[in-house]
Amino acid sequence: xxxxxxxxxxxxxxxxxxxxxxxxxxxxxxxxxxxxxxxxxxxxxxxxxxxxxxxxxxxxxxxxxxxxxxxxxxxxxxxxxxxxxxxxxxxxxxxxxxxxxxxxxxxxxxxxxxxxxxxxxxxxxxxxxxxxxxxxxxxxxxxxxxxxxxxxxxxxxxxxxxxxxxxxxxxxxxxxxxxxxxxxxxxxxxxxxxxxxxxxxxxxxxxxxxxxxxxxxxxxxxxxxxxxxxxxxxxxxxxxxxxxxxxxxxxxxxxxxxxxxxxxxxxxx
Amino acid sequence: xxxxxxxxxxxxxxxxxxxxxxxxxxxxxxxxxxxxxxxxxxxxxxxxxxxxxxxxxxxxxxxxxxxxxxxxxxxxxxxxxxxxxxxxxxxxxxxxxxxxxxxxxxxxxxxxxxxxxxxxxxxxxxxxxxxxxxxxxxxxxxxxxxxxxxxxxxxxxxxxxxxxxxxxxxxxxxxxxxxxxxxxxxxxxxxxxxxxxxxxxxxxxxxxxxxxxxxxxxxxxxxxxxxxxxxxxxxxxxxxxxxxxxxxxxxxxxxxxxxxxxxxxxxxxxxxxxxxxxxxxxxxxxxxxxxxxxxxxxxxxxxxxxxxxxxxxxxxx
Numbered sequence: 228x229x230x231x232x233x234x235x236x237x238x239x240x241x242x243x244x245x246x247x248x249x250x251x252x253x254x255x256x257x258x259x260x261x262x263x264x265x266x267x268x269x270x271x272x273x274x275x276x277x278x279x280x281x282x283x284x285x286x287x288x289x290x291x292x293x294x295x296x297x298x299x300x301x302x303x304x305x306x307x308x309x310x311x312x313x314x315x316x317x318x319x320x321x322x323x324x325x326x327x328x329x330x331x332x333x334x335x336x337x338x339x340x341x342x343x344x345x346x347x348x349x350x351x352x353x354x355x356x357x358x359x360x361x362x363x364x365x366x367x368x369x370x371x372x373x374x375x376x377x378x379x380x381x382x383x384x385x386x387x388x389x390x391x392x393x394x395x396x397x398x399x400x401x402x403x404x405x406x407x408x409x410x411x412x413x414x415x416x417x418x419x420x421x422x423x424x425x426x427x428x429x430x431x432x433x434x435x436x437x438x439x440x441x442x443x444x445x446x447x448x449x450x451x452x453x454x455x456x457x458x459x460x461x462x463x464x465x466x467x468x469x470x471x472x473x474x475x476x477x478x479x480x481x482x483x484x485x486x487x488x489x490x491x492x493x494x495x496x
Numbered sequence: 497x498x499x500x501x502x503x504x505x506x507x508x509x510x511x512x513x514x515x516x517x518x519x520x521x522x523x524x525x526x527x528x529x530x531x532x533x534x535x536x537x538x539x540x541x542x543x544x545x546x547x548x549x550x551x552x553x554x555x556x557x558x559x560x561x562x563x564x565x566x567x568x569x570x571x572x573x574x575x576x577x578x579x580x581x582x583x584x585x586x587x588x589x590x591x592x593x594x595x596x597x598x599x600x601x602x603x604x605x606x607x608x609x610x611x612x613x614x615x616x617x618x619x620x621x622x623x624x625x626x627x628x629x630x631x632x633x634x635x636x637x638x639x640x641x642x643x644x645x646x647x648x649x650x651x652x653x654x655x656x657x658x659x660x661x662x663x664x665x666x667x668x669x670x671x672x673x674x675x676x677x678x679x680x681x682x683x684x685x686x687x688x689x690x691x692x693x694x695x696x697x698x699x700x701x702x703x704x705x706x707x708x709x710x711x712x713x714x715x716x717x718x719x720x721x722x723x724x725x726x727x728x729x730x731x732x733x734x735x736x737x738x739x740x741x742x743x744x745x746x747x748x749x750x751x752x753x754x755x756x757x758x759x760x761x762x763x764x765x766x767x768x769x770x771x772x773x774x775x776x777x778x779x780x781x782x783x784x785x786x787x788x789x790x791x792x793x794x795x796x797x798x799x800x801x802x803x804x805x806x807x808x809x810x811x812x813x
Binding site: 476 | 528529533535537539540542543545548550564616617620623624626633637644646647648649650652653654655656663723744745748753755758773776777782786792793796803804
């Protein structure tokens with residue numbers, strides 16, 4: 228097939244479109260001037276400013292805790308859902324179940340946020356739980372949409388591995404539970420790691436849903452950033468963005484390496 | 497001499513506590529399957545499906561002062577239970593021009609942005625699918641990486657790029673071009689949606705394009721078709737499931753988008769997600785916000801069904 232120039236150029240333009248704003252954001256985080264877009268000299272003072280801002284630090288700590296707990300809950304629920312969808316070919320309500328698992332992926336955030344808030348308020352009225360809104364309600368909301376993402380990641384891993392390994396374990400007398408923990412779990416482990424990481428970053432990133440279900444005194448990091456950004460550009464947000472982008476890039480790199488390393492093994496087995 | 501060889505295969509070791517649990521559960525008629533299903537089914541019922549029903553219920557209430565700030569649907573008066581439903585929220589949606597305009601303009605903005613995303617994303621997905629093996633994973637990772645970095649911060653990065661004294665205008669200024677007004681326009685909202693949702697378009701497109709059989713293109717070329725003709729009559733129809741899946745993954749969340757229009761759009765950029773947000777947070781009218789959510793759900797039901805069908809086609813091929 229003849230290779231034209233069109234595709235490489237289109238791809239190069241596309242990638243520069245994706246990365247140019249991020250690169251400029253990172254560059255201007257080291258700018259001395261308050262004006263984020265006029266370069267006036269190298270400085271790391273906005274990073275210092277960032278670490279002296281108690282509101283920012285408190286929100287960051289809250290967000291990290293929420294993300295870790297929500298991703299862990301989602302990991303368990305999403306893996307169970309994926310096992311059910313891939314391994315149980317037919318069961319009552321399968322269509323409804325698979326719909327419920329995948330719908331949160333595309334549901335507009337405002338709907339998810341509003342519906343959960345109204346649920347929490349109604350539940351508090353009827354059951355007296357959850358009392359008020361705060362970290363707990365945000366964790367529940369985040370775990371719900373992260374479950375959908377974990378399920379997709381684990382599902383694709385489960386559906387392309389060799390079932391005969393599981394069958395062999397069962398033939399040797401292992402119970403289904405033991406087979407799952409000894410055979411299935413180690414094989415799908417890379418998917419579990421990337422599923423958890425995906426859930427963690429998505430939770431860390433969510434503004435809209437958290438705004439609906441949070442209470443007074445429980446502002447997450449995106450909520451604090453949003454209130455700052457709304458008033459205009461602020462250089463400490465650039466500094467924060469640079470730190471987050473750095474962490475995420477490292478995380479994605481590690482996850483990719485883990486996944487690439489685990490593939491050749493599978494081919495040999 | 498008698499055979500001294502005795503089989504020494506140990507009996508299978510089992511996780512004892514689990515076996516006991518399984519056996520006793522089986523006695524009451526609970527199978528392992530039910531145990532696997534129970535937790536995710538219960539969680540999603542309570543925190544996904546029931547909330548949608550609650551939204552519908554409260555959309556039929558009316559605003560009142562107090563906690564919670566809406567009228568109860570069920571009241572007990574002199575021992576009889578009364579159900580009070582208000583339709584005024586829906587009547588308002590159909591009669592107030594603001595809602596109709598916001599509804600239509602969200603669909604328009606989401607549609608136009610989806611088409612642009614498709615035109616930007618398709619060549620990228622195609623280039624990645626045709627790239628040499630060692631490049632492919634790196635390019636894919638480059639597509640996924642921005643998706644992992646904060647959505648909010650990427651929208652913020654765009655504001656620094658497009659504002660009056662932003663990077664683009666400074667660059668244009670080098671050539672003596674007058675600064676362009678980009679922020680707070682519908683144009684900025686389009687750019688914002690394309691920018692943030694591009695990975696969602698590229699990934700399903702890539703998945704279908706990478707599985708296409710190269711011999712099909714060769715056959716088409718051998719029969720004398722020009723590359724463009726081959727693309728239009730072979731590649732494009734075969735990648736249709738990817739096009740639909742990618743487009744729906746952009747279109748559905750874009751309809752309800754709040755962050756992009758509020759940071760990049762102007763005051764006249766009407767979007768239904770923004771209306772819902774203001775109805776809830778500014779006007780504190782929860783029932784009206786719930787009615788807006790129900791109307792928004794109706795707009796995304798058909799796209800969600802299209803997506804489900806396209807996704808299974810993408811996976812099967």
